[in-house]
Amino acid sequence: GFDNWNVLIIVFTEMRDKLRKWREDNHRNSEQIVDVGEELINEHASKLGDDIWIIYEQVMIAALDCSRDDLAWTCLQELKRQFPGSQRVKRLAGMRLEALEKYEDASKQYDSILQDDPTNTAARKRKISILKAQGKSAEAIRELNEYLEQFVGDQEAWHELSELYINEHDYGKAAFCLEELMMTNPHNHLYCEQYAEVKYTQGGLENLELSRKYFAQALKLNNRNMRALFGLYMSASHIAACPKVNATVKKANVRYAAWATNQINRAYQVSHAMCCVLLKQ
Amino acid sequence: LSYFCLFHSGAYCKMLLHAAKYPHCAVNGLLVAEKQKEKKKDSHSTPILCVDCIPLFHGTLALAPMLEVALTLIDTWCKENKYVIAGYYQANERTKDFRPNQVAEKVGARIAENFSEAAMIMVDSTRFTMGCYEPILAIYDHHENKWKCRDCNVDSFEDWCEAQKITSALLEGRSYESLIDFDNHLDDLRNDWTNPEINKSVLHLC
Numbered sequence: 001g002f003d004n005w006n007v008l009i010i011v012f013t014e015m016r017d018k019l020r021k022w023r024e025d026n027h028r029n030s031e032q033i034v035d036v037g038e039e040l041i042n043e044h045a046s047k048l049g050d051d052i053w054i055i056y057e058q059v060m061i062a063a064l065d066c067s068r069d070d071l072a073w074t075c076l077q078e079l080k081r082q083f084p085g086s087q088r089v090k091r092l093a094g095m096r097l098e099a100l101e102k103y104e105d106a107s108k109q110y111d112s113i114l115q116d117d118p119t120n121t122a123a124r125k126r127k128i129s130i131l132k133a134q135g136k137s138a139e140a141i142r143e144l145n146e147y148l149e150q151f152v153g154d155q156e157a158w159h160e161l162s163e164l165y166i167n168e169h170d171y172g173k174a175a176f177c178l179e180e181l182m183m184t185n186p187h188n189h190l191y192c193e194q195y196a197e198v199k200y201t202q203g204g205l206e207n208l209e210l211s212r213k214y215f216a217q218a219l220k221l222n223n224r225n226m227r228a229l230f231g232l233y234m235s236a237s238h239i240a241a242c243p244k245v246n247a248t249v250k251k252a253n254v255r256y257a258a259w260a261t262n263q264i265n266r267a268y269q270v271s272h273a274m275c276c277v278l279l280k281q
Numbered sequence: 282l283s284y285f286c287l288f289h290s291g292a293y294c295k296m297l298l299h300a301a302k303y304p305h306c307a308v309n310g311l312l313v314a315e316k317q318k319e320k321k322k323d324s325h326s327t328p329i330l331c332v333d334c335i336p337l338f339h340g341t342l343a344l345a346p347m348l349e350v351a352l353t354l355i356d357t358w359c360k361e362n363k364y365v366i367a368g369y370y371q372a373n374e375r376t377k378d379f380r381p382n383q384v385a386e387k388v389g390a391r392i393a394e395n396f397s398e399a400a401m402i403m404v405d406s407t408r409f410t411m412g413c414y415e416p417i418l419a420i421y422d423h424h425e426n427k428w429k430c431r432d433c434n435v436d437s438f439e440d441w442c443e444a445q446k447i448t449s450a451l452l453e454g455r456s457y458e459s460l461i462d463f464d465n466h467l468d469d470l471r472n473d474w475t476n477p478e479i480n481k482s483v484l485h486l487c
Contacts, residue, residue, distance in 0.1 A: 028305060031455070065305070135375055166343050169383060201345040211346075226467045230350045271470035 012044050016051065023058055030065035033058060038071060053082060060092055064099040072096055087113050091122050103130050121151060128160075137168055155181060162194070171202045189221035193228045200235055205242055211235045212256065226267065233260035286368070286400045286420055287328045288437060290444040291483040295334040295460065295476060297413070297448050300372040300404050302457040303339040309388070310336040310462065311351075312368035312402070313359055329367055329398055330439065335474055336462035342371070342384045351463045352391070358475075366392055370418075372404035379405045381421060381428060393423040401428055413449045416441070447486045456482060 015036050022033055037059035045052060060075035076096060079089045090113050097106035107130055113123040124147055131140035144161045151157065162177035178195040185191055196214035199207045212235035218228035236256035239245060245253070292312055299308045312331040337351050352366075359365055369392055371385045381389070381403055389401035401421040408417040416437060421428040435441035451457070456479060465472040 133375065135378060163341055166341050169343060197344045197346050201343070203345075226470065227347060230467070231346045234346050234349055268470055 012040070012047060015040050015044075016048065016055075019055060019058060023054070028065070030062040033062035034066050034068060034071065037062065041075075053079065057088075057092060061095065064095060067099075069096070069100070072099070087117060087120060088122075091120075091126060094123070094126055098126070098130060098133065103134060106130060121147075121154065125157070132164075137164060140164060141168070153184070155184065162198075166198065171198050174198050175202070187221060189218045189225050189228065192218035192221060193225055193231065196228070196231050196235070200231065205239065205244055208235050208239050208242075212239065212253070216256075224267075226264075229260055229263055229267065233257050233264060236260065286398075286437060287330045287439050288444065289330060289332045289439050290447045290487065291480060292331045292334040293416075293418075293438065293444045294448040294451055294483060295336060295479060296370050296402070296404060297409070297417075298451060298457040298460045298479070299334075299336040299339075299462060300406065300409065301452055302460050302462075304406075305374070306339040307342050307372060307374040308336065308339045308462070309342050309369065309371040309384070310334055310338075311355060311366050311392075312370060312400070313355075313364040314367035316359075316363045316365045329400075331368055331400075333364070334370070336460060336476075338464050339462060340464070347463070347467065348388070355474075365396055367396055367398070368392065368400040368402055370402040370404060372406055376406040379403050379407070379419065386428060389421070389423065389428065390426075397423075399423060402433075411449060411452050413445045413452070416444075443487060447483055450486055451479070451482060 018036055019033065019040065021027075022029060027033075037055060040048065040055065041052070041059060048055060056075040056078050060072045060079070063069070063072040063075065073096075076089070076092060079086075079092065083089050090109060094106045094109035094113075097103075097109060107127060110123040110127050113120050117123075124143075128140050128143045128147065131137075131143060141161065141164050144157060144164065148154065148157055148161065158177050158180050162174045162181070165171070165174035165177065175195060175198045178191055178198060181188070181191045182195060192214050196211040196218060199211035199214065212232060215228045215231035215235060218225050219232065222228070236253040240250050240253035240257060296310065296312075299310060302308075311334070313333045313335065314329050314331055317327070335351075335355055338347070356366060369385065369388045371381070373379060373382070381401060385401055385403065389399060393399040401423070403419045403421070405417045405419060408415065416433050416435065418433040418437075420431045420433045420437065422431055438444050459478060461472045461474050461476055463474050466474045
């Protein structure tokens with residue numbers, strides 16, 4: 001009756017809104033996207049209007065993640081039919097080839113996009129992803145550096161490069177990438193905190209002091225960043241324990257560490273955490 | 282001389298759930314054993330029973346500060362529960378890559394400093410199935426500053442049939458969606474890295 005119809009509409013809008021939120025947050029919860037998206041496409045396609053195309057794209061990529069080539073293929077065919085000759089759809093076809101580990105075919109697909117449009121950043125990034133998938137880290141790093149010379153404002157690329165460097169234990173170069181990101185995003189607490197972690201990992205008194213400063217900066221930008229709070233405690237404690245530091249520096253860092261301990265304990269109390277931890281000095 | 286390492290079903294299952302939750306990332310974590318009261322003369326013939334698993338991180342594993350925090354907190358928790366950190370596990374980002382890397386060797390060596398029979402475990406994702414028909418781990422022992430691979434088969438388990446049944450059931454039921462690792466804990470302190478809910482599910486299925 002009337003009640004059932006209302007419930008169906010609510011369910012449909014909830015599903016559509018969930019997919020939108022996951023799209024906006026760039027969430028890689030592929031199994032959930034496939035669950036919700038497949039049902040939406042199969043049962044409610046007519047109600048989606050023009051949203052359906054971006055949903056086909058989102059569900060296709062999630063389907064590739066879940067080895068659902070059947071679903072990915074269906075979505076791709078719908079998009080090909082609606083947008084013949086589209087570079088964006090060509091890229092999706094390339095991603096499907098990547099998922100099937102047909103890297104040479106995928107690469108050719110991206111090359112053909114780049115022939116028509118040499119500034120197509122998506123195709124260039126997919127080519128670098130192929131190198132990453134094949135374990136060719138050095139080449140991926142080289143290509144990404146070349147890409148960034150041309151597209152110096154691409155934050156996603158700088159972040160990807162910092163991660164590639166970290167995985168290669170090249171912390172100096174990772175720090176450089178994060179410095180670029182901090183310069184263009186001075187209010188982003190995550191970049192500060194990641195930079196501090198890299199400096200800490202590099203080690204040595206100078207890097208420890210830098211790491212402490214940037215953990216503190218991250219906390220200023222977001223006082224609920226637990227990694228920054230723990231990092232402040234760890235870096236200050238290590239500096240205080242270092243035989244090379246003078247009494248003034250030691251005293252200051254003991255104070256920072258004590259403050260951090262206090263804040264950490266309060267945070268645990270506030271969150272009613274199960275594990276009772278008291279960090280001892 | 283190889284140190285015999287036995288896995289409790291709950292420990293094995295949490296390792297695989299962690300890898301299943303983040304199929305596109307590298308993951309790592311710790312294994313804990315019950316602290317032995319006395320060290321007998323022929324203690325290497327007594328198997329070390331890995332009773333629990335603490336999932337640590339997903340994504341970038343090669344940074345030091347949060348790892349140090351985790352080791353400190355978990356060490357404290359171990360002491361309170363008469364456990365000892367007995368092993369380290371890692372699943373690499375790329376499925377086909379199941380060799381230990383620098384991170385695995387470093388953390389493994391660090392654990393071996395406090396526990397000489399420490400094991401380093403690599404998860405072989407190429408053999409990862411829902412049915413869990415075979416153990417998919419490679420176990421490495423620390424000998425003279427080198428890591429030597431030892432075969433992991435059904436004898437490495439307290440009860441392989443139970444481990445297989447439980448792990449498979451929890452994978453089918455998508456329990457990995459609620460698995461908490463240390464990264465999740467740092468995102469929200471209310472997230473409990475001891476995973477009491479999953480422990481309950483494991484007990485139910487035993």
